[in-house]
Structure formats: C-alpha cells, structure tokens
Amino acid sequence: MIAIINYGVGNLGAISNMCKRLGVAAEITADLKKIKKAGKIILPGVGAFDSAMERFNQSPGLRITIEKKVFTEKTPVLGVCLGMQMMARKSEEGQHPGLGWIDAEVFRFPKELGLKIPHMGWNVALPAKPSVLLKKVDERPRYYFVHSFYVKLKNQADSLMRSKYGLEFDSGFEYHNIFGVQFHPEKSHRFGMQILKNFSELEC
Numbered sequence: 001m002i003a004i005i006n007y008g009v010g011n012l013g014a015i016s017n018m019c020k021r022l023g024v025a026a027e028i029t030a031d032l033k034k035i036k037k038a039g040k041i042i043l044p045g046v047g048a049f050d051s052a053m054e055r056f057n058q059s060p061g062l063r064i065t066i067e068k069k070v071f072t073e074k075t076p077v078l079g080v081c082l083g084m085q086m087m088a089r090k091s092e093e094g095q096h097p098g099l100g101w102i103d104a105e106v107f108r109f110p111k112e113l114g115l116k117i118p119h120m121g122w123n124v125a126l127p128a129k130p131s132v133l134l135k136k137v138d139e140r141p142r143y144y145f146v147h148s149f150y151v152k153l154k155n156q157a158d159s160l161m162r163s164k165y166g167l168e169f170d171s172g173f174e175y176h177n178i179f180g181v182q183f184h185p186e187k188s189h190r191f192g193m194q195i196l197k198n199f200s201e202l203e204c
Contacts, residue, residue, distance in 0.1 A: 006030045008059075009051070012028045015080070015185075016028050018193060030059060036069070040200065041078070042080060045085070052082055070178065081147060085098070085149060091106035103155055104152060106149050107150060108148060119165045122142045133198050143181075143183035143185065143192060147182060150170070158173045
C-alpha cells in the first residue's frame with residue numbers, strides 16, 4: 001500500500017484518484033500505524049514552504065515515523081511539487097530548514113529573466129540518467145508544472161530530470177530510495193500516470 005501523507009496541505013484527492021485509475025492500492029492518511037505498514041510513501045505539497053514545514057513538523061510523531069521508514073527501512077518515498085522542495089536543506093521562500101533528505105537548495109526564479117511567475121503549464125522534463133522511475137516514459141515527456149521556486153542539487157549525479165524555464169533546473173531527483181518531482185504527475189495525463197505506475201512497482 002502507498003501512504004499518501006496527509007499533513008494538512010497537498011493535492012491529495014487527485015493523487016489518490018490517479019492511483020485508483022492505475023489499480024494501485026493507496027490511502028490518504030496521517031495514521032502512524034498505517035504509515036508504518038506502508039510499502040511506499042508519497043509526500044505531496046502545495047502552498048508556502050514555511051507553512052508546509054510547520055504542519056509537517058507539528059504533526060505528532062509524523063516526521064520521526066517517516067524518517068525511520070525512509071532511512072532505516074529504505075522505503076521508497078516520492079516528493080511531489082512542494083513535497084520535493086521540502087526534502088532539500090533550505091528554501092529561499094522561507095526561514096525554516098527543510099527536511100535535509102537530499103543535498104539541495106531551493107531558489108526563486110530570478111525576476112531578471114522577465115518570465116511569468118509562477119512557471120505554470122506544460123513543460124518537457126528530459127531524463128538526466130537511467131532510472132526505473134522513467135521506465136517506458138516517452139523520449140520527450142511533458143508534465144504539468146505550477147511553481148515559483150526551483151530545486152538546485154549540489155551533486156548532479158542525483159539529478160533525474162532536467163527542465164528549462166529561462167534557466168535549466170532539476171525537475172526530478174533520485175537519491176537511493178528518495179525521489180522527487182517538481183511537476184504534478186497526477187495532472188500530467190499519461191506521462192504522469194507512467195511515473196506513478198513505475199513508482200508503485202519499485203521493489204522495496
């Protein structure tokens with residue numbers, strides 16, 4: 001079962017519905033007992049960085065339970081949009097530290113680029129390395145983005161996908177059992193469906 005973490009933010013229903021379409025067992029939950037039994041975890045997120053971190057950290061037992069799953073049990077975890085950014089060490093959007101699960105920082109798209117912010121709509125995310133998460137994905141897959149900040153990885157070996165919006169940025173990463181995607185797979189039609197299908201089939 002995939003645990004879709006409910007900590008008060010995120011597009012939970014859409015992710016759950018996409019899993020149902022795929023025939024994948026998934027449940028929106030904040031129940032620690034259910035999270036402990038989950039075979040995989042999805043960490044969604046929308047909104048502001050500090051607010052999301054506060055809600056996550058203030059949910060009793062949630063962080064310690066998930067970090068035990070991720071780092072001790074090596075349970076696959078997928079961060080989506082803000083959920084991906086929360087996995088970094090820090091963000092220009094807020095004052096609170098991130099989870100620090102990946103060596104990365106989050107930056108605001110520079111105003112000097114003269115682009116419309118947020119970056120919203122369909123964009124290409126090209127593979128940066130081979131991965132089981134990208135199995136059977138088209139050569140030039142397009143995904144749906146909504147974000148004003150982007151992730152910059154310290155180690156480019158962790159980069160899974162790269163996209164361009166005025167500048168190139170890491171639109172996906174993979175570090176051992178920790179995955180993140182900046183786009184919304186649940187809103188990205190067949191491209192996003194394939195990503196979620198591949199994630200559901202990862203061996204624990």
